[in-house]
Amino acid sequence: MKKKLSIGVDLGGTNLRAAIVTPEGTIEKKLKVPSVGDVLKTLSELIERLFTPDVVGIGLAVAGLVDVKNKKVLFSPNLRQIEGADIAIILQERFKVPVCLENDANLAALGESIAGAGRSYDSFVLFTLGTGIGGGIVRNRQLVSVSSEIGHMIVEASGRMCGCGRQGCLEAYASSSAIMSMVREGLNSGVDTLMKHHPPNLAITPAEVYLEYAQKGDALAIDILTKAGLYLGIGIANIINILSPDAVILTGGLIEAKTYYLQTAMQTAYTTAIKELFEQTTIITTHLSDDIGLIGSAHVAFQAAEGLLNYGK
Numbered sequence: 001m002k003k004k005l006s007i008g009v010d011l012g013g014t015n016l017r018a019a020i021v022t023p024e025g026t027i028e029k030k031l032k033v034p035s036v037g038d039v040l041k042t043l044s045e046l047i048e049r050l051f052t053p054d055v056v057g058i059g060l061a062v063a064g065l066v067d068v069k070n071k072k073v074l075f076s077p078n079l080r081q082i083e084g085a086d087i088a089i090i091l092q093e094r095f096k097v098p099v100c101l102e103n104d105a106n107l108a109a110l111g112e113s114i115a116g117a118g119r120s121y122d123s124f125v126l127f128t129l130g131t132g133i134g135g136g137i138v139r140n141r142q143l144v145s146v147s148s149e150i151g152h153m154i155v156e157a158s159g160r161m162c163g164c165g166r167q168g169c170l171e172a173y174a175s176s177s178a179i180m181s182m183v184r185e186g187l188n189s190g191v192d193t194l195m196k197h198h199p200p201n202l203a204i205t206p207a208e209v210y211l212e213y214a215q216k217g218d219a220l221a222i223d224i225l226t227k228a229g230l231y232l233g234i235g236i237a238n239i240i241n242i243l244s245p246d247a248v249i250l251t252g253g254l255i256e257a258k259t260y261y262l263q264t265a266m267q268t269a270y271t272t273a274i275k276e277l278f279e280q281t282t283i284i285t286t287h288l289s290d291d292i293g294l295i296g297s298a299h300v301a302f303q304a305a306e307g308l309l310n311y312g313k
């Protein structure tokens, strides 16, 4: 039988990464090049270096909003030049295999279900907790290809301004950028905090807030992390109430903020979600490897090649 392979690509603002992957999720070879110059040309050359006659499809992961059916990138803040471009169609014509576009957090969720902690669950929701908050939904071991803008669920009416231009989003409370805005606001208000004595030439990092200042008992750091955790807990409870997944998987740098942030989130999810649904859901933390998104991207291309998806043939 002919060997089947797929190419998964991550279109990052700094680097384009691509890998050749087996249906079982094993990476056979991967390459990385800087995302400079004509990105479509660079991407095409990168794929050319990996492409073999065994490749049945190509999956592209993009940070931002993607129109999956029409294969268009609607909004990609880190890679503006691919917005609106017929990137998938052009690659499809060149390589003569299905090419699909998907949001990178969705593909990380799919990769997680194949080669990560998500393997143990038929359905789960992935939360990526970093500078922003993203996510992806897997149901019956399939990616639910919807926008999954988990970070922009509203958790507070007329609440804090979000980077998306709306108010009260989860990301405006529970992301590391929100934590840092609240730190700046606290410092500007003149409240007594150890963070006032931070070396002025060195910006405070989120990790210093939760690993250093909160652990030293600084009230401002503890208050901010507790507030961020409270809203994360509300976000998790909303997801549990709506989707009743087998698991909620938390990833991203903030999963290291265990004491105040995660503990408060767990406690709040417990008290806020419908009890019976909460009890059926496991909440876990895991570190996503860099390869997970590539495995997810390659997998969605296998599905497209098999005609399982409406992802272009």
Ligand SMILES: [Zn+2]
Pocket (backbone or CB within 6 Å): 151, 152, 162, 163, 164, 165, 166, 169, 171, 172
């Ligand atoms: Zn928002």
